[in-house]
Amino acid sequence: MLTTHPHLRTRRPSPTTVEYTVSTSPSPTLPLRLLQLTTSILRIIIGLTVLLLLYTKYLLSAFAPATHPIGPPETFSTATIFYILTLITHSRLGTLCTRLASITPYTLLLPTSFLLIHIILQRPHTTESLLVLRGLGIQTSTSSASYLSSATTRFIPTEKVQDFLVNEAFRGFEVRYYLVVVVEGEKEVVVVFPRLLPRRKMVETVWRGVRGCLWEKGEVGKG
Amino acid sequence: MAHPRSFSKTSMAANHNHNYRHRRGSTRTMPYSIAMVSDFFFPAPGGVESHIYQLSTKLIDRGHKVIVITHAYDGRTGVRYLTNGLKVYHVPFFVIYRASTFPTVFSFFPIFRNIILREEIEIVHGHASLSSFCHEAILHARTMGKRTVFTDHSLFGFADAGSILTNKLLKFTLSDVDHVICVSHTCKENTVLRASLDPLMVSVIPNAVVAENFRPLHHPSYGTEFGNHPLPQLIGPHDTITIVVISRLFYNKGTDLLVAAIPRILASHPNVRFIIAGSGPKAIDLEQMLERNVLQDRVEMLGPVRHEEVRDVMVRGHIYLHPSLTEAFGTVIVEAASCGLYVVCTQVGGIPEVLPAHMTVFAKPEEDDLVAATGRAIAALRANKVRTEKFHDQVKMMYSWTDVAKRTERVYDGISGSLSEADFYGYEAADAASWSATRGRAGVHSFALIDRLKRYYGCGIWAGKLFCLCVVIDYLIFMFLEFWAPRDAIDIARNWPKKPRENLMAGDDSSYK
Numbered sequence: 001m002l003t004t005h006p007h008l009r010t011r012r013p014s015p016t017t018v019e020y021t022v023s024t025s026p027s028p029t030l031p032l033r034l035l036q037l038t039t040s041i042l043r044i045i046i047g048l049t050v051l052l053l054l055y056t057k058y059l060l061s062a063f064a065p066a067t068h069p070i071g072p073p074e075t076f077s078t079a080t081i082f083y084i085l086t087l088i089t090h091s092r093l094g095t096l097c098t099r100l101a102s103i104t105p106y107t108l109l110l111p112t113s114f115l116l117i118h119i120i121l122q123r124p125h126t127t128e129s130l131l132v133l134r135g136l137g138i139q140t141s142t143s144s145a146s147y148l149s150s151a152t153t154r155f156i157p158t159e160k161v162q163d164f165l166v167n168e169a170f171r172g173f174e175v176r177y178y179l180v181v182v183v184e185g186e187k188e189v190v191v192v193f194p195r196l197l198p199r200r201k202m203v204e205t206v207w208r209g210v211r212g213c214l215w216e217k218g219e220v221g222k223g
Numbered sequence: 224m225a226h227p228r229s230f231s232k233t234s235m236a237a238n239h240n241h242n243y244r245h246r247r248g249s250t251r252t253m254p255y256s257i258a259m260v261s262d263f264f265f266p267a268p269g270g271v272e273s274h275i276y277q278l279s280t281k282l283i284d285r286g287h288k289v290i291v292i293t294h295a296y297d298g299r300t301g302v303r304y305l306t307n308g309l310k311v312y313h314v315p316f317f318v319i320y321r322a323s324t325f326p327t328v329f330s331f332f333p334i335f336r337n338i339i340l341r342e343e344i345e346i347v348h349g350h351a352s353l354s355s356f357c358h359e360a361i362l363h364a365r366t367m368g369k370r371t372v373f374t375d376h377s378l379f380g381f382a383d384a385g386s387i388l389t390n391k392l393l394k395f396t397l398s399d400v401d402h403v404i405c406v407s408h409t410c411k412e413n414t415v416l417r418a419s420l421d422p423l424m425v426s427v428i429p430n431a432v433v434a435e436n437f438r439p440l441h442h443p444s445y446g447t448e449f450g451n452h453p454l455p456q457l458i459g460p461h462d463t464i465t466i467v468v469i470s471r472l473f474y475n476k477g478t479d480l481l482v483a484a485i486p487r488i489l490a491s492h493p494n495v496r497f498i499i500a501g502s503g504p505k506a507i508d509l510e511q512m513l514e515r516n517v518l519q520d521r522v523e524m525l526g527p528v529r530h531e532e533v534r535d536v537m538v539r540g541h542i543y544l545h546p547s548l549t550e551a552f553g554t555v556i557v558e559a560a561s562c563g564l565y566v567v568c569t570q571v572g573g574i575p576e577v578l579p580a581h582m583t584v585f586a587k588p589e590e591d592d593l594v595a596a597t598g599r600a601i602a603a604l605r606a607n608k609v610r611t612e613k614f615h616d617q618v619k620m621m622y623s624w625t626d627v628a629k630r631t632e633r634v635y636d637g638i639s640g641s642l643s644e645a646d647f648y649g650y651e652a653a654d655a656a657s658w659s660a661t662r663g664r665a666g667v668h669s670f671a672l673i674d675r676l677k678r679y680y681g682c683g684i685w686a687g688k689l690f691c692l693c694v695v696i697d698y699l700i701f702m703f704l705e706f707w708a709p710r711d712a713i714d715i716a717r718n719w720p721k722k723p724r725e726n727l728m729a730g731d732d733s734s735y736k
Contacts, residue, residue, distance in 0.1 A: 168302040168716070170315060173333035175302065175341060177714060200714035 002026075002035070002124045006196045008205065016134035018213045020206045022198050025125035036124075043120040049097075050113045056089055057101040057109060121146045128193045130179075130206065132213045137161065138181060140192050160184050164214065166207050177203050255635050256288045258344045260361075262354035264293035264311065268530055270554055271351045271376050274430055279309050281628035288718055290342050292335070294356060308719030312338055316356075328693060331359045332700055333708065339367060341716045346635055348372045349396075352379070352389060352414075358396040362694070365399050366701045368670045370638045372631075373397060374404040374428075375414045378551045378572050390417045391683075395690050398678045401638040404428050404631065406552040407573025413551075423648050428630045429577070430554045432561055434619040436531075439563035440538040442615055457607055458541070464601055465496045467540035467564065469533055469555060470547065472503030477546030477569065482508050483590040484546070486516045488597050495601065500525040500536050537562040541611070542600050548588055550574050556583075561618040563611045567600045569593065582614055672698055 003024040011019040026032060058064060088094050101109070122145060131139040137157040144151055162182040168175055177200045179192040192206070259279055263271040279289040289309060294316040295301075303311045314334055339347070347364035349357030352375050361371045373396065380386045397403060397418040403425045405411040411425050458464065466488075470476045482505075489495060499509065499522065506524075513522055528536055533555075537543065543559035545568035553574045556566050560582045568574050569588040584603075586596035603609050637647035669675075672694075679690040 170301060170334070174337040174708065174713070175312070175334075175716075200717075 002039070006126075006198045006202070008198065008202045010209070016213065017132065018209055019129060019131045020209065021127060021129040022193050022196050022202065023125060023127040024196065025127065039124075046116060047120050050116050052088065052094070053097050053101055053109070054113055055085065056094065056098045057104075057106075059089065060098065060102055118146075121148055123147060126195050127151075128196055130192050130210070132210050134158075134213055138164075138210070138214070140181075140190065142193075142195055154190065156181055156183055156190065158214065161214070164207070164210055166203055171197070179203055179206060253641070254286045254288065255346050255632075255639070256290075256342060256344045257282060257346045257348055257635070258290050258292055258339065258342065258360075259348050259350065260292045260354075260357050261350035262294055262356045263351055264291055265305075266296055266299060270430070270552075273530070274374075274376065275350055276305070276309070277431065277433070277624045278628060278631060280307050281624045282632065283307050283309060284625075285628055285632060286721070287632070288342075290338075290344070292338060292356070292360065304719070310342075310719070328359060328362075329697060329700055331356065332363050332697070333704055335360060335363050336367060336701070336704055337708070337713060339364070339369065340710060340713045343715060344369065345639070346370045346372060348374065350374045351376050352393050353377070358392060361396050361400055362697060363701075365670070365675065366694070366697045370635075371400045372402050372404060372634060372638065373400050374406070375410055376406055376551055378410055378413045378549050379417060381417070391686060393418045394682055395679070395686070395693075398682055398690070399675050399694075402426065402634050404634060406430050407576050409573040409576065410551040426630070426634055428627055428634075429622070430552050430557075431622040431624045431627045432554060432557045432618070433624065434561050434615065434622070437534050437537070437558045437561035437615075437618075439612065439615050442563075442612075458604055460605055461494055463494045463496055464492075464542065464604060465498060465540040466542045466544050466567075466597070467498045467500075467537055467559070468544050468546075469500045469528065469536060469559075470545070471501050472505040472509065474505065475547070475549050476503070476505075477548045477588065478503070478505035478508065480546040480548075480569075480588065480590060480593055481544075482512045484593045484597070485512065485522065486518065487590075487594045489516075489518060489521055491594075491598065492601055495521070497522040498525065498536060498540055499523070500528045500533075502527040533558065534562060537564060540564055541604055542567055542597070544597065545569065545574070546588075546593060547571060547574070553577050557618060557622055560614045563614050565600055565604060565609050565611055567593075567597050579617070581609070582617075 004026045006022050006024050009021045009023065011021070013019075089098065123143060125143075126145075127143040129141045131141070133139075135158060137155055138161060139153060139155045141151050141153040160183050162184045164179070164181050166177055167180050168177055176197050178194075178197055180189040181192060182189050257279075259275050261271060261275060263269060264275060265272050275291060279291060282289050284307070291309065291311045293311065293313060295313040300313045300315050303313065305311060314331070316331070338344075347360055347369050349361045349371070350373075351357060357373070361373060364371050379389060381390065393414075394417070397414075397420055401424075403414060403418075403420060405414050405425055405427050406429055408427055411422070411427050414420065415422050415425055468481060470478070472478045481499075485497060489497070509524065513519055513524075525536065537559055541564065543556065543564040543566045545553065545556050545559075545566065547553065547569055548571060550572040553568070553572070556568055556574065556577055559566055560578055566578060566583045568583060568585065570585040571588055575585065584596045584600045586592040604611075633642070633647075636642040675694060676691050679694055680687040682690050
């Protein structure tokens with residue numbers, strides 16, 4: 001529902017530039033946006049609850065500070081944060097969390113919370129793109145798996161691009177088609193769309209487009 | 224088999240060549256998609272490897288699509304293309320012994336299914352009975368409802384433990400195969416007995432040689448830098464005669480016979496030299512023999528030679544000596560005859576079928592007879608009674624890979640039902656009474672699981688049940704794979720662009736329309 005099969009979007013801002021984007025995100029419609037909003041809110045709530053649970057467990061442990069500030073301190077200081085935290089832990093939700101934390105052992109609580117945080121930090125879709133600028137070079141970009149890190153991009157200047165081709169290889173229990181850029185002076189080739197590995201039809205479309213854009217039509221000598 | 228059978232023309236597939244040519248106009252064959260599966264393929268050297276390569280190349284020339292599936296070799300993994308658009312899948316797998324993979328009955332299935340589906344394969348053709356890859360592929364291909372052919376390249380015994388196991392495995396695979404091809408009649412006899420097959424479903428298609436690669440030193444059809452020498456080379460009574468031996472120095476290649484025979488041959492014939500090429504565990508025995516008899520100046524040991532260099536070694540000699548103890552076909556003696564050498568060989572296995580009588584002197588596989596036969600050959604050459612300069616053209620007529628490909632194609636026609644049963648198996652076989660119940664239309668095996676189980680169940684009291692279990696598990700895995708990796712999620716591979724037909728058929732006869 002939140003993701004679809006990888007599909008290709010092409011942008012041609014100018015005749016010498018083309019961007020291919022392969023993405024698993026579906027086209028945004030109103031119900032889908034609402035759904036995305038709901039899941040985001042749900043993620044935030046789950047994340048905060050897990051943090052609160054961990055904090056109450058910390059308060060129950062021997063490392064917790066003994067004294068608590070009584071009255072509301074002056075605004076915008078470190079003490080304010082502790083005051084608010086105290087208020088929260090003494091609220092109904094807080095006492096519930098404290099009870100839950102006291103009966104759950106560390107060995108269960110810690111892995112579960114880290115797993116939950118890890119899951120809610122995952123991006124729902126993967127987007128990978130390839131930007132081709134004639135005379136300048138190729139830029140590949142892959143969105144990262146979690147919200148914590150940003151997309152990895154790599155720019156290869158035209159004079160370094162030795163070839164751009166479609167290859168086949170074993171991957172797991174299957175043979176897949178994939179796009180590679182052969183970079184001069186490097187032992188390893190650069191795989192385009194490494195995470196999604198789109199299907200043959202898309203790969204061929206991109207291959208044709210990139211060759212047409214990078215090397216002008218007619219003078220493509222190689223391959 | 225008292226008299227030497229005269230080579231290729233007697234074999235079963237060729238018997239029907241005559242009506243086959245006439246029928247060709249009506250039963251037009253589709254180009255087939257064929258997957259050759261074997262553990263043995265290039266870059267490893269050997270007879271099976273070059274057989275697969277040559278056959279595939281010629282089948283591609285005839286308009287079919289051929290791929291090769293083998294395991295990964297050092298520095299050669301993934302998908303490769305060879306000359307002529309032959310696609311090779313080097314599947315990454317674990318190798319245990321002499322290039323054979325570990326027999327893991329089912330683990331090969333997912334990747335095999337993927338390759339078969341993406342290449343749209345119709346016929347799976349396995350090679351060599353020691354290749355576990357080939358056996359597994361045939362089992363899985365039958366589960367997937369594909370036609371299967373198996374080619375046997377070697378002879379096996381029946382007595383020792385290893386042979387019994389191999390034979391059982393062979394029986395398992397060949398219980399449900401559409402057709403079997405053997406490289407010689409002896410090999411056919413051996414395979415039929417080992418795997419309890421119906422002889423009608425076994426064809427004999429011999430190996431071939433690329434005659435151009437094995438040409439004599441001087442031959443009119445190839446220009447040499449020294450001009451042509453059409454005249455026969457006469458050997459005087461005191462000229463030196465060189466005997467060439469090229470073989471891997473193993474027990475089964477008869478190296479012990481060689482060790483015993485060489486001193487006696489050299490003692491009785493003063494103007495004779497030996498050239499021995501090859502390596503193996505028995506090389507040390509040969510060297511000891513040379514030192515004991517002080518024969519270093521008359522016997523030259525070359526060590527291992529590459530296949531491309533074999534011809535250059537062969538043309539240095541006059542006689543080729545082949546002391547092998549067991550041999551399914553013996554391509555090397557055809558190569559030797561093609562180089563214009565007179566062949567002395569032991570009368571074992573499929574060797575008597577390979578060459579006509581005027582090119583060979585046969586010996587029993589024993590020391591005395593081998594010495595006597597070599598003596599006869601030397602005498603015949605000294606008397607200039609043997610026209611060795613004609614051997615090359617004769618071999619070229621007898622053995623060609625194009626012919627092998629044509630006959631293999633006929634087997635494909637037969638199993639896929641485009642040739643009628645009467646045409647393919649012979650008329651007397653067409654009456655239904657002589658056929659087993661599991662055979663369907665046109666002698667083609669039915670794919671229904673229950674029919675397949677019936678065939679496997681007959682393999683033995685315990686083995687039959689075990690094999691049935693394997694087949695059922697295989698079928699369940701297949702069902703699971705259909706669900707786990709659905710067919711429409713697999714990309715169909717692009718075919719290698721084909722050359723136009725007219726150019727290809729220019730040098731061919733008119734039988735192919």
